[in-house]
Amino acid sequence: MHILHSDTPSPRHEHPAAGLSLAFVGGFLDAYTYLTRGGVFANAQTGNIVLMSLAAARADLAAVGYYLLPILAFFAGVLLSERLRTGQPGHSGSDWMLWVLGLEALLAFVIGWVPVQVPHLWVNTTVSFLCSLQVNTFRKIRGLPYATTMCTGNLRSAAEHFSRFLFAADGASLEHSCGYLLVIALFCLGATAGALAVGFWGIRCIWICGIILLATLTGLAKKEDAE
Template structure:
């Protein structure tokens, strides 16, 4: 199945995943104790700050999502290894179902003492996603963080300026579209989290389930 055109290699899925990625970062920051679930760089910096300050319990608060992200990468690779030739499901669909299941659980965990557990679960979800969905239209990208996307978009824009190759411009614009939808996802995360609090996370769960369905459609096509 991987030898054919990837079902996950579409702008449609890339956009939905980017919206979900931006939403989850806003959600965890606003609603689950100021932790970043997607890009672990911020958590690594905050972990180091707490260690130097001697705040070891607080340091653990940032270390556990990092560890969860690490575990998620391993799990995604294991799923790929064991289910890459499954006759009915693409292995990435299995990943999506795990993501949806985890986010639905988080939606019903109360705020407060269990926020750390929620951040661990969401970091796990994001690591599954970033490891499993790595390309759209054959181009490498990330749906849960945008630093690399911004670099690629701007690099292609500069190359277009030098070569006037319209294909290069198209690639640049596609990256910027992904970035725009990631930002839009973050904005939606703010609006929905302020409106319905912890259960706002059901929206990205729904988006991921739609991705799951779309992959059947792509497969049939």
């Protein structure tokens, strides 16, 4: 499968282990916010944009502000990740990505301490910020564009590559399609694990994401040392 092996060297941050781990985290976070923080999917912003528009239609300014906050947090996360990237001398290397992973892990551990009595908006906004950092920073596995915090784009890419295999007999496209489906499978596995973990550890279970993020950070750092 293309994303699992390649004869062409790829940057350390495009390593399959990192991408699949982050997809697992993405699914876990969606399950976590839905089950423990008010029934919200905080990873992506399409729902918030639609709900904000509906609130605007009924002139509910308070609701507009409520849905606007996580949208702005997502926007801010992209800005921060871009600043970290372009702030690196020469715009080369990927050390800045380790800082992103470290910040994500820190936020995950902090969220686990926030009691459910705190308005869910603040936790979900923080998760939106965390996810925007992740999805804007880690964009490829072995050169294939993908997303770690949502599935729609990955599903479209899987179908597109499968159609090339089906109608143009392109064997490489089948490998690519299977690669995208594997990413989606890890996202689903993360969501399932998140649902089970909530039953055991409640709001603290997000610390599992923090541990995975730190493990990913450590793995990428060691890969750099080996190179």
